[in-house]
Each structure stands twice: as C-alpha cells, then as structure tokens.
Amino acid sequence: MAILDAAAIVGVDVAMAELVTAQRGVDKTHCLVNERTSIHHWLKTLPQGSAIALEATNTYHLDLVEMAHDMGHLVFVVDAARVSKYRESLGKRAKTDACDAHLLARYLEKEGDELRQWSPPPQLHTQLKHLLHRRASLVNSQTSLRQGWKDEKDLRKGFEKLMRRFSHLIKDIEKQLKQVLIKSGEMDQVKRCQGIEGVGFLTATALFAAFLRGEFKNVDAYIAYLGLDLRVSDSGNKSGRRRLSKKGDPEVRRLGYNASMAACRSATWKPYYEKKIGEGKARTEALTILSRKLAGVAFSLMKKREEYDSTKRLGVAPQT
Template identity: 25%
Template sequence: MSEQTGERVLQSVGVDVAKHEVVVGERDDRGRVRTRTLANGRSALEAYMAALAQSGFTGPVVVESTGFWHWPTVFAAQAAGVDAHLINPLMPAKHRKGDVRLCKTDPADAALLAHMGVTEPNLPKPCRLSRTQVRLRQLLNLQKQLERLIQSQQAVLRAHREAAELAGVAPAAALTELQAQLTGLRQQRHSVQAEIQRCAETMAEPQRVTAVAGLPGVSTALARVLTGLLDPAAPSANSWVAFVGLDVSVHRSGQKVGRSRLTKRGHSFMRKRLFQAAWGAMIHSPVVRRYYERLRQLGRSYVEALLIIARKLVRGAYALVQNPEQPVDEQRLFAVKT
C-alpha cells in the first residue's frame, strides 16, 4: 500500500469498529474514499498500520469510540507511529445528520470518519493512552457496573421482603440465594477496588499523589486514581472538568436565558467520587464549609453547592499536577466573594 498511487494522495483514514471486524475508509486528496474490511485483531491491524506508516502517510486516523473494541486499532496505530484520534460517537452523529440520504452502514460510517479527518476543526489530539491507563479505565467501569448490580439486588430484596411482611406470608426461598449472590457481588467489588489501587499505584507519581491528596476531602486512594486517569498534558483544567462531566451546558438565545445543567458526558464513576470528596471537604474543612454556606445563601441547592465544590477540587488537582511543589491554598481556592 502506498500513500501516493499515480495522482492519488492519501489524506485521512477513518475506522469504523465492530467486535469482530473493522471497516477502513481511505480518503484521497480528491475527496474520494476507498473502503476495505479487516479482522479486528492485533496481527491484521498492526500489519495495516505498519504499511500505512511505511507509505509515508502522516495524516490522521479517526476512530470512533465503541466500548472496548477500538483499542486494538488505537494501539496498532501507536506502535506504527501513526496518529490515532479517538472521538466521541456524538461527533460523527452530528456530521451524519447533514447527509440527506441518512445512510448508516459500516462503509458509510468509515467514509464519514475519513472525511472528518480533513473537515472537522475540533478533532481531538492523538490518543496517547498506555495499556495500563486503559486497564485502569476498564477496572473503573467494571466497578461502576458492579455497584449498579448491587443496588439493583438490594432493591429487589428489600421490596420482596417488605411485600411478604405486609402480606403476612413467608418470604420466597429464592431470596436466600439472592442474598448470597449479593454478598458475592460485594466481595467482587472489594477485589476490584483493591485491583484499581494496585493499578493506580503503578502509574501515579508519588509527588503528584501527595500534592493532590493535600486537597480537602481527597483521600490518597482518590488522588492516585485522579492522577493516573486524567491526562497531565491536558491544555487546561477545563479539560479535566469536562472529562468527569462536571462542566455546565449553557442555553442562551437573545433575551432568553435557559437553565444551565451538568453535561454529564464524562466519567460518571469519577463524578460520583468527586461529589463524595466535596461532601467530605464541606464537613471537615472550615474554609470549604464557609464557602458552601455562602453558596447556599446565594440560593444554590445542596447538590449544586457540592458540585461547585467538586469542580473546584478538580481545578485544584490540575494545578497541583502541573506544579506539585506548590502548597494547597484553601483560602484562595475556596475564596468567598462578597
């Protein structure tokens, strides 16, 4: 495969990923796209990316994030020295709406991603995540799913026991088995939490962990995960805030000002942990408590106030990761404006 065949110069590559195969769309300098199908496996993808690099290709490889199935493509591109841009599925969905034919096939999606490599002005920077970082993300996702299962099982047990008590009948025998399953899920959650900490310890720099753990409400365990999960090379603290879904969507048009809401587009597990950290900071830090009370006086609800504090903690963590030697200045971070 060569980047230039006759007058054809390859500009961008789009990769539509499924569990067992990927469809690759190659856009040339005339806007034409040629597609091909590859197995979604290391050998096929590494061979393709290596050939792409050897051809002299320097353009973007645009990959849509699809659960876990996109990582072989991303890692193959990294190994070959090709820039792989991992994008949120919302981005191609926006472009797809502009197609009057509303075509939705794997080759069409690959072609769309290839076009985005040339036309999309807000293409994210190339993905540089290591396998350890990806493993940490998968462990956090597994813990989130376990917590949902535990909450669901608890609700089922509680509802059936209350129903049996109200009716004056014996609870179903199956509830005993459900209780045993619930105990097993809790043990699995504990094991995953321990594995998360071991994984985070291998990634985090001790100086950064110590600095971030100095923030009110932030434990050493949370500091390890924060510094291991979030990208220290992010251009600003806003990127960290958006990654955990604590950024706010604004709705304004002319004289109309709509209600602002959390986007909740980011990492829901970390958002929950940061909310808990904000609550702990409000309880144990007089400075944060005074800031919280001021927010309440200004009409903020309990949840709104804690989310604002959580956002402050993320911004503080970003600053400390950039310069771990600086002290934590709670008075400045949680300054009460009069």
C-alpha cells in the same frame, strides 16, 4: 501537520466483529475482521502517514488505534455525539456502517485541524482506570441485585453469601489499586488529594488517573477533560441554560459528586456550598459546582506537588 497534507484520509466504523473502512475520494468501502492480524495487513496497505478517524466503541477500537499509531499513522478518536450532529447538519438520511465510515473520513478532512491527535496513555493511567471501572461495575451489579432481590425471603441466605463475595472482590480491587500506586511511587500524589475535605481514596485515585492522561495547560483544561465544564447557549439578550459537557469519564464525575456531598458538611467548604444555595442554585447544581471546585484544588496540588492547606487560596480555594 495539516490533515489535507496526510497521505490518505480514512474513516473506520468499528464494531465488535468487524471494521468497515472508507478512504476520502474513494467510493468503495472495505470490510475486515476486527482482529489484530487482519488489522495489521490492512494498515500495511495504507500510505505512510495516513490520517485515520474512528469513534470509541467500548474496547473494540483499541487494537486498531494502538497498531495504527505504532505504524506511524495519525489517529483521531472522535466524539460520537459530535459526529452524529455533523450527520444531521449534512441532511444525511441513511445510517449504515459504510455511510458512517465515509462520514468519519469527511469529518476528519473538514474538521481535522481542530481535533486532538490520539496518543498512548501512560501505563499507570490505564491500570488505574481499568481497576476503577471494574470496581464500579461490581458496585452497580451489587446494587441492582439488592434492589431486585429485596423482597426475596426463601433464598435470602444464599443471596447474602453472594453479596459478601461481591464485597470481598470489591475490597480486593481496592487493595490492588493501592499496590499499583505504591509500586509506581505515586501514592504521595493520591494522598495530596485525600487531604482535601470530602475526598477519599477512590476519588483521589480517579482524579490522579485523569491527571496522568495528558499535559494540561491549566486547570480549565483539566476540568474540561473531566467533563465538568459548562455548555453555554446564549443568543442576543437570551441567556440559555448552562449544562455540563460530560465529555470525560463518568466514573470520575460520580466519585467527585460523592466527594462534594461529604465536603459540603465540612467547616472549610460548607460556607461555599451555602453561598451557592443562597444564590438560588438547586442542591444538585450546588454540589456539582463544589465537585468542580474540589477537582480544581486537586489539580493545583498535583501540578505543584504541594500539600493541601485549607487556608491557602490556590486560586480555586473556597474563598474564591
């Protein structure tokens, strides 16, 4: 369905307390409380099959996204960075909630046919992602506290007790991740990924959770979803610097990078890593390339439901 054929094209600026909505072709904006009852009443005023664009804002957008989808509207969760660039390209000087709502509606009208419509993620994906992010939050807090308290001596005993409680909670989350996977019957997929040198349980779980999010046509689509694909900026005879798009979940990329640091010391992947270093790649760049390679192998294993074999090419093995 073309966006221009939608019954109404709507942009929504999302905040924790309120939503500001704007409909294409209508100057007036509407403000409502960001809670389910108000959202439901507002959605009922829209024509069936309306197209709605909004940016992801922590978790504050989820009620609107899920309810709008359930009511038959077309929902698009758009990239905030792209919308920001779009604003700049139009020469917009003002940035208010109302302006952003109108901008989102305009962006959807002009670019909507190139955007991917939002669909509900599988429940298992949501559970795994939630637990992985909770764990990451605890680890970050624990690390930050240790750095800030490293010179504290008088309260050391109580502080170490607190750190042990952090560690226990982190282990509890890891146990819960295993229980969720066992209950779902998908632990085999995680174990397939764990067979890859350097890939531990957490990284394997993150890669599997990402794999669950959609039907990826090929490994390149999966790599792009992880944000490990490259931005290319070439013009004429000039070859610009390549950078990661970083469009996916940063926690998956962090875990993948850690896995590459372990994999680069293995007999299987060390030659590939050293080859990249020999080509003039910096250590960080070579490790990032290796993490992309590991993710590609994991995708092949999960897609084909095959066990890992370091001697098999799989199209993305070390020899390629």
